[in-house]
Amino acid sequence: MTLILAAIAVPANTIFGVLCALAIVRHRYPGAGIVNAVVDLPLALSPVVVGLALLLLYGRGGWLAGHGVVFALPGMVLATIFVSLPFVVREVVPVLREIGTEQEQAAATLGASAVQTFVRVTWPAIRYATAYGIVLTTARALGEFGAVSVVSGRLAGETESLTLLVQDRYQSFDITGAYAAAVLLALLSMATLLLMTRLKPKEGTQ
Amino acid sequence: MIEARGIVKRFGAFTALDGVSVDVPTGSLTALLGPSGSGKSTLLRVIAGLEKPDAGQVLLDGEDVTSTPTQSRGVGFVFQHYAAFKHMTVWDNVAFGLTVRKRPRSEIKRRVNELLDLVQLGGLAKRYPAQLSGGQRQRMGLARALAVDPKVLLLDEPFGALDARVRKELRIWLRRLHDETHTTTVIVTHDQEEAMDVADRVVVMNAGLIEQTAPPRELYDHPANEFVMSFVGPVNRLGDTFIRPHDVELLLEPNGSTQEAMVQRLVHLGFEVRVELVRDDGETLSAQLTREQVEGLELQHGQIVYVRPTRQTVFTD
Numbered sequence: 001m002t003l004i005l006a007a008i009a010v011p012a013n014t015i016f017g018v019l020c021a022l023a024i025v026r027h028r029y030p031g032a033g034i035v036n037a038v039v040d041l042p043l044a045l046s047p048v049v050v051g052l053a054l055l056l057l058y059g060r061g062g063w064l065a066g067h068g069v070v071f072a073l074p075g076m077v078l079a080t081i082f083v084s085l086p087f088v089v090r091e092v093v094p095v096l097r098e099i100g101t102e103q104e105q106a107a108a109t110l111g112a113s114a115v116q117t118f119v120r121v122t123w124p125a126i127r128y129a130t131a132y133g134i135v136l137t138t139a140r141a142l143g144e145f146g147a148v149s150v151v152s153g154r155l156a157g158e159t160e161s162l163t164l165l166v167q168d169r170y171q172s173f174d175i176t177g178a179y180a181a182a183v184l185l186a187l188l189s190m191a192t193l194l195l196m197t198r199l200k201p202k203e204g205t206q
Numbered sequence: 207m208i209e210a211r212g213i214v215k216r217f218g219a220f221t222a223l224d225g226v227s228v229d230v231p232t233g234s235l236t237a238l239l240g241p242s243g244s245g246k247s248t249l250l251r252v253i254a255g256l257e258k259p260d261a262g263q264v265l266l267d268g269e270d271v272t273s274t275p276t277q278s279r280g281v282g283f284v285f286q287h288y289a290a291f292k293h294m295t296v297w298d299n300v301a302f303g304l305t306v307r308k309r310p311r312s313e314i315k316r317r318v319n320e321l322l323d324l325v326q327l328g329g330l331a332k333r334y335p336a337q338l339s340g341g342q343r344q345r346m347g348l349a350r351a352l353a354v355d356p357k358v359l360l361l362d363e364p365f366g367a368l369d370a371r372v373r374k375e376l377r378i379w380l381r382r383l384h385d386e387t388h389t390t391t392v393i394v395t396h397d398q399e400e401a402m403d404v405a406d407r408v409v410v411m412n413a414g415l416i417e418q419t420a421p422p423r424e425l426y427d428h429p430a431n432e433f434v435m436s437f438v439g440p441v442n443r444l445g446d447t448f449i450r451p452h453d454v455e456l457l458l459e460p461n462g463s464t465q466e467a468m469v470q471r472l473v474h475l476g477f478e479v480r481v482e483l484v485r486d487d488g489e490t491l492s493a494q495l496t497r498e499q500v501e502g503l504e505l506q507h508g509q510i511v512y513v514r515p516t517r518q519t520v521f522t523d
Contacts, residue, residue: 102289110303
């Protein structure tokens with residue numbers, strides 16, 4: 001369950017994060033400041049509150065009730081995406097600011113379309129920052145407890161992420177089970193970090 | 207031929223261009239000269255399509271390109287801070303414009319090698335921009351801009367970030383390059399010497415308006431107004447009269463049309479000597495003499511001399 005959550009949340013947040021960073025840095029429009037602030041919201045907000053907010057929205061009697069979101073995978077995915085949202089954005093924004101717009105303008109004068117400019121000029125400059133953002137996002141997605149805890153409903157074996165399993169086992173005095181799950185979680189996190197450190201030098205052949 | 211007509215560009219409350227019209231003839235090398243904030247760079251960026259004017263039109267070879275995006279205008283642009291693609295080699299930087307146009311490999315290879323030789327970077331093709339000196343980076347920038355055979359070449363303070371010696375070398379080199387390629391070129395600079403050295407025509411700009419457009423020599427000899435007069439070279443201002451320091455004659459005896467002055471300071475600049483004077487009425491002025499003239503007059507600090515302008519300008523407006 002944890003792996004599925006991460007597998008959905010991480011790519012979604014990578015794409016959204018890069019687009020969001022581009023929107024914040026490269027475009028001038030009214031409300032840019034608000035977007036910038038909203039991106040930070042998950043960092044400031046307690047995950048439990050996020051979970052409750054999702055419950056209010058999608059749960060019984062909520063505005064968007066009855067789509068099988070709450071107490072099921074979609075709700076958990078939404079919660080995970082929300083809490084791990086800021087990491088890619090926060091890594092990519094300063095790099096975009098630093099590289100400035102001159103290289104992109106140069107590409108434009110040389111006849112490159114917006115897509116070509118992004119693929120050939122912007123992306124190579126932000127890929128390290130993005131990779132690092134992905135590591136952080138993955139770590140957060142794996143370790144998320146509060147928000148997922150509220151929206152999942154904790155149906156054992158169905159909507160139980162690893163962090164929830166650890167707590168569940170621990171509270172039912174199954175110390176061995178809790179430790180086993182915790183070790184698995186720790187190994188997963190370490191594997192993610194190792195994978196990313198392996199990936200980085202490959203991308204960085206300069 | 208570049209035609210800009212009635213270009214207006216505002217940034218918030220600041221008016222960068224206040225209805226500017228300028229023609230750049232095909233094959234010419236035109237300089238946009240002015241102090242910072244005069245709008246010269248903005249005008250260049252409007253021509254390139256990097257800025258959208260609030261009013262006015264831009265025509266390239268008779269075609270209205272005001273709403274054409276930069277990509278399709280066929281302009282080459284060279285940036286002050288190089289704007290090199292940092293993660294690409296010199297070769298890939300120069301090839302960029304051809305690669306995005308999906309030209310055949312053999313053509314790209316031939317063209318890039320040709321250009322690298324032209325800008326004397328043949329041996330450095332595999333280097334990254336960070337491994338080049340400023341002068342080399344700017345030559346790479348120029349080769350990159352020329353690769354796509356632009357209709358016009360636009361240079362925004364191209365030598366501004368380089369030291370004085372490299373600047374001089376590069377502008378002589380740019381002039382030669384222009385004489386070979388005859389690409390219609392516009393160079394933006396705040397350095398009057400650079401503008402006069404490299405360009406056939408100089409457009410002097412100030413506060414979002416054009417003050418004068420003329421060949422370098424005419425600009426110097428017949429400046430249209432005070433601003434141009436004082437911007438294109440050193441000048442003494444005595445009341446309403448403007449005198450160039452090399453038009454001040456120094457005599458040891460009064461002759462009726464002279465005025466008394468005291469030598470305050472002698473500044474030796476190699477072949478030339480700048481003599482700073484204070485007149486008996488308290489006005490200060492400087493005179494530019496050759497070494498021989500100073501030695502012939504045996505000028506000393508504190509000496510009394512008699513000055514006479516050989517040529518002076520008064521603007522009536």
